[in-house]
Structure formats: structure tokens, C-alpha cells
Amino acid sequence: MNDQTKFDPLTCAYVGYGLRQAIANGMETEYDALCGEDGLMQRLVDCAPLLDAEWDRRYGEDGVVPHGAHFVFSYEIAEPFGERFAKMLVEDADATPDELIKQLFREADPEFVEPELPPGFDLAAIKAELTEYTVKHVLTDPDCLKRICQNGFTALDRRPDDELVALYRAVFDKEPPMTPSTADAELQAAA
Structure with missing residues (x-):
């Protein structure tokens, strides 16, 4: 496993809780385009490194605001991601997680400010x-x-x-x- 695929196992667990919540809330259960429930769960778990990487970029030891998060990642990012991305995938098996990840972090920490680059880089x-x-x-x-x-x-x-x-x-x-x-x-x- 390389650095880009490392993730916290708790991230997977909470993404799974989100999927369970989506199903409990009546999400469609026909996942033929995703190769069944296993395929849906695999797509969700595959996003765990992206979630953890964004956390590290923002709040990790070398992040923009080291240890500066005022929310709980598992409850406010990983679990809602599992629920919301599962619903997106059921609607569109080719959905991508990038914008949802950004949105969840914005919702969890609306005061976070991205570092600015000097203007003009192509x-x-x-x-x-x-x-x-x-x-x-x-x-x-x-x-x-x-x-x-x-x-x-x-x-x-x-x-x-x-x-x-x-x-x-x-x-x-x-x-x-x-x-x-x-x-x-x-x-x-x-x-």
C-alpha cells in the first residue's frame, strides 16, 4: 500500500455507517450498474484516501491549519459522505466525489480559508x-x-x-x- 492509498480504517467504518443510513432512509436498493451492494460499498471505500488526504491537507501536521478543525471528521465528513455519495452513485454510477468532498468540508468549517497563490500562475x-x-x-x-x-x-x-x-x-x-x-x-x- 503506498501513501496515496493509506487511510484510517475508521474513515471506512463511518463511510459504511453513512451507506447504512442512506438505506435506512429509503434509498433505492437496486445497484445493478454498480455490481450490487458490494460494488457500491467498494466505490465508497475507494474514496476513503481522498477524504483522509483532504483532512491532512487542511488540518494535518503539515496542513494549512495544523490541528485546527473544530468539528469531528467521522461525524461531519465521513458519515455524511457515505450517505450522500451512495445516493449520488445510485442516481449516476459515474458520479465523482470531488465536489461533494469540498462541499462537506465547507459545511463543516465555513471559516476555513484556502491559502492564496500569487496571481498569475498559468x-x-x-x-x-x-x-x-x-x-x-x-x-x-x-x-x-x-x-x-x-x-x-x-x-x-x-x-x-x-x-x-x-x-x-x-x-x-x-x-x-x-x-x-x-x-x-x-x-x-x-x-
Whole structure:
């Protein structure tokens, strides 16, 4: 198990409690598109690392607000996630958990403030270059693939902006691309 798939077993338990609550509240019990109740539970459990990673990013030892949560993760994040995402999956087997996770954390801690990046990073270009670099090196460097397998890799779209900028700096040892400022665009248009 790599770092990206580690999770607290209690997260799974409370996600399961949420599923039980959804069923008790009359959620449809035909899960053919999800390969039955086992498939539904597996989809929910697969999200435990995402829940725990977001908790760590916000309130973990090296988080934005270390140990600063004023709510109980199990009751206000994991359990409601299990109930609400189960209902979403029954409606749409291809549903993704990302927005629900953000919403639950916003509801639990509406005063949490994301760290701000200096304006102007071209995040699309950063993601494109990191993706190109990874694909190129995975195909040509067996050690790169080994490091990814051992250390895990969180999808670029699931990383916060500040983490993307830090990753870019670490990989390329240079400043990330910036978006042109409005003044630069006006100068170029005038020329």
C-alpha cells in the first residue's frame, strides 16, 4: 500500500455507517450498474484516501491549519459522505466525489480559508508540462515508474494550486509559467 492509498480504517467504518443510513432512509436498493451492494460499498471505500488526504491537507501536521478543525471528521465528513455519495452513485454510477468532498468540508468549517497563490500562475500550462514530463519519463525511465508505484501519484486535477506550483518547481527547478498580465497583453496589442 503506498501513501496515496493509506487511510484510517475508521474513515471506512463511518463511510459504511453513512451507506447504512442512506438505506435506512429509503434509498433505492437496486445497484445493478454498480455490481450490487458490494460494488457500491467498494466505490465508497475507494474514496476513503481522498477524504483522509483532504483532512491532512487542511488540518494535518503539515496542513494549512495544523490541528485546527473544530468539528469531528467521522461525524461531519465521513458519515455524511457515505450517505450522500451512495445516493449520488445510485442516481449516476459515474458520479465523482470531488465536489461533494469540498462541499462537506465547507459545511463543516465555513471559516476555513484556502491559502492564496500569487496571481498569475498559468495552471493549465503547469499541468500540461507536468503531464508531458511524467508520460515521457514513465515510458523511458523504469526508475520513474518504480518511484510512482512506490510513492503513489495524485492526479494533477486533484491537487491544490499551491501544490501544483511547488511540484513544478521541484520537478523542473525553475519558476512555473505565468499568465500574461493585462498590461503585457495591451502592450503586445499596441505593438
